[in-house]
Amino acid sequence: MINRKIFFGLCCWMFVFGCSDSGGQDIPTPSDKAASAILEVNSNLQKNMVLQQNSPFIVAGRGTPGQYVTITTSWNKADIHEVEVDQDGRWSKSIRTPAGSFEAQTIKISGKNSLEFNDILIGEVWLCSGQSNMWYPMKEVLGGLDEIVKADASNGVRLLNLPQVQADVPTDKWNATWQKCSPSSLEWFSAVGYYFAKQLRQSLQVPIGIINASWGDTTGEVWAERSAVLATPSVREFALLQDKQPRADPFSPYKIGAAYNAMIYPIREIPIAGAIWYQGEANMDNPSYYPDLLETLAESWRALWNKEANDFPFYIAQICPYKRMYNFQTNYANPNMRFAQLQASKRIANSGIICNDDIADLDDVHPKNKKDVGLRFAYLALAAHYKKADGDRSPIFDGFTVDGNKLVIDFQFASTGLKTKDGLNPSQFEIAGVDKVFYPADAVIVGNKIMLTSSHVPNPLAARLGWSYTKISNLVSNSGLPVSVFKTYAWADPEEER
Template sequence: MKALKLLPVAAALLFSFNSYSKVTLPAIISNGMVLQQQSNAALWGKAKSGAKLTIITSWNQKTYTANAAKDGSWRLSVQTPKAGGPFKITFNDGEKLVLDDILIGEVWLCSGQSNMEMQVKGYSNQPILHSNDILTEAEEPGVRLFRVERNMSRTPLTELNAKWEHTNSETVGQFSAVGYQFARMLQQRLKVPVGIIQSAFGGTVIEAWMNKKAFEGVTDFKIPADTAKIIKNEPFVLFNAMINPIAGFNIKGALWYQGENNRFNAGTYDKKMEAMVKEWRSIWGCGEFPFYYVQLAPNVYKDGKDQVPVIYESQARAMSLIPNSGMVVSVDAGSQTTIHPPDKTIIAKRLLYWALARTYGKKGVSYMGPVYKALKVEGAKAIVSFDEIPAGLTAYDKPLISFEVAGADKVFYPATAVISGKTVVVQSNDVKTPVAVRYAFKDRSEGNLYNVEGLPAAPFRTDNW
């Protein structure tokens, strides 16, 4: 992990605001940005104290006015058209500031810890599948990148060291492999510009991404004294430094990939996700935007024993707690040697399926795999049925793996599992009368049960032991 570099305030201001005019803007509102199409897009910044500010949008030549407060702050919204560009926005409080190369399209935020932060060029000795192919095709004028650098603060910040960038092999190589590929595939499918905002920090807990209001009621995570040295896993510090400065910039939706560092308090993870998303939506002020997230992948963790299944369940429960949300399953796309699985393409595709089907209304696009429904016992056979299997089940001609069965003694044994119609029949010679079935319910257990549409079943158990 690279050493954290905290910028002095003066340097941050240099990067965050255009200093050539009295009108100053946050980094997220700058040349090359993408504004959400057909929305009331928020703009804000500073101007001369008490000045009357005029803003002209080139796509319709409409003039907006705002009165700067005593401290120079101002805020307003502009109406955006259907996708297109490039356009200009002119700001004037007596001195002009012109932003150009602005596109109108779809804007998404991607956030979380290292599996979201993992860049297209990979980590040391940890590759990204197809990375060189991705980089050879990186120059796409319809995709723009905004990468928030790592930072942390105990108080909410408004400045950033970041800028909107065009895609090329260098900028894409440093960007989130999940986020970029999602944006590129979305741009290809919708044929409109896409802006993707990355705000991710490896090795972090969800509590650090929550604001104080979202954290209310949390009892299993302590806030350190202000006199202690700041660390990235304090509550609020990443929200303050990496989310607050961009909150309010209109987005279509958010992508989330985090949870490895919450294995130790996994039972409350769903409630924290619910609280965090509720507050993000409230602060952004652009509606109940979709929130799509990735369930953790299997891995052999050296510091724990089968803690991941608990967070599997928390992540699955979060879908019923968070309106307009959806979970990508990755039980078939993990790694036994690294916490950072190399196949980020399949994860980006599965996030894309949720977005296309649920956000953009693309008919016929499947987005969910088989979901455990019920267990029926017939003699020595445990028969498992599922929802979300309109055309049935498959393991692509391979034997099903990672099924276990237990009797009344609550001892689980490896089991054979066979697809039978739209059910899976599970049995073991060691269990004469089954009571419970588990599937991929260990840290390291991979899964290979899919619906015919090609989407995997999430790990599950039929018991509550």
């Protein structure tokens, strides 16, 4: 009996040590590895944040060289990620997020000590950026105070409001924290960004994270990567002039890339679904190169996030009509900028535009109706990116034909037809002949087209819509979205509107 026990014990001993043999070296287990005495985590991981669903997410930080950091997630507890701290004291690990849900998640980072990041939601994350019309906070807009009072921390919308800082070179440092919706977090948050996020949350039924990086009186150049701007011939010369010219607001950045370096570059490790952009007034001195500038900006952001165009939508808001307030170098600077924004949306891959003419305050460059801007951004994203039935987008100019004395305008995104807000014939259309003199046109809706004629122009060659600082057309889609300003010619406008 004793011999059997000895034999059994000897077999067990041989089995255990035989299985652990690895060519004379023991395979380390988590408990065998030295846990990092230093444990720091980069700011891209925070409590209360929203993580982009079904995407890789880089968890990174600092530690003790040669020691180990362990990462676990509440959505996949069985998957333990171990990473060795490199000789520079850095560590990083890519983890994959699950499908979106309102279930709060936790990410735990462990060395000798542990850090837990709780109440993380998984959903869709968007960046909103631009100048003052994007910055305009909830407390200053129509209906904003009512929305602030009703702020609901459980509504699944989380906010990251970046401070307005600038830098001469790209920096990793940023100082902001993700917040749940509350009166205090909402009152100074971008109204456009919030209304956009709220509508996406309602339509997609997943949490939405919205990052606000905006600053009043900033040009597009300060938000783009500097070397990309300087490498674009059509943009370089004018951008370098602006690079030497401080803005009217002495606190606003004017150096190429200054806001990009301190407000866009540092958040590159937060995965996002796309970006919405509301800016243009600060570039109205020279709208002609704006499409190239905005294309450069969008491409520099996509490169920063290491994304192809089809994985990074970039949507644009047109500025509104308002009375001529400044001596711009370009005639008809306001409609020319709105048209340049339309051209940019066509030139930039995976882009789109929202028209806001109908919400203009002609006495104020900052219209207070920001809810409709945010909703239109959401409808555009729902239609173009998410392919949802409740998405929608403004009709835009898509070419024209001439038939005798008739000039017929084609529109994209007008498949359900066109109408006018007041039931009258479409207004603010003009046509011109070989003399390039424009006359008001008689406009008639023909399905999803507009037919233009004028007794003063027997042989029309060109047309334009809403070519004015202050005149607003009554033409809308059947769902009520305004039609974007446009012109069909490339010659310079000969006379400024007064």
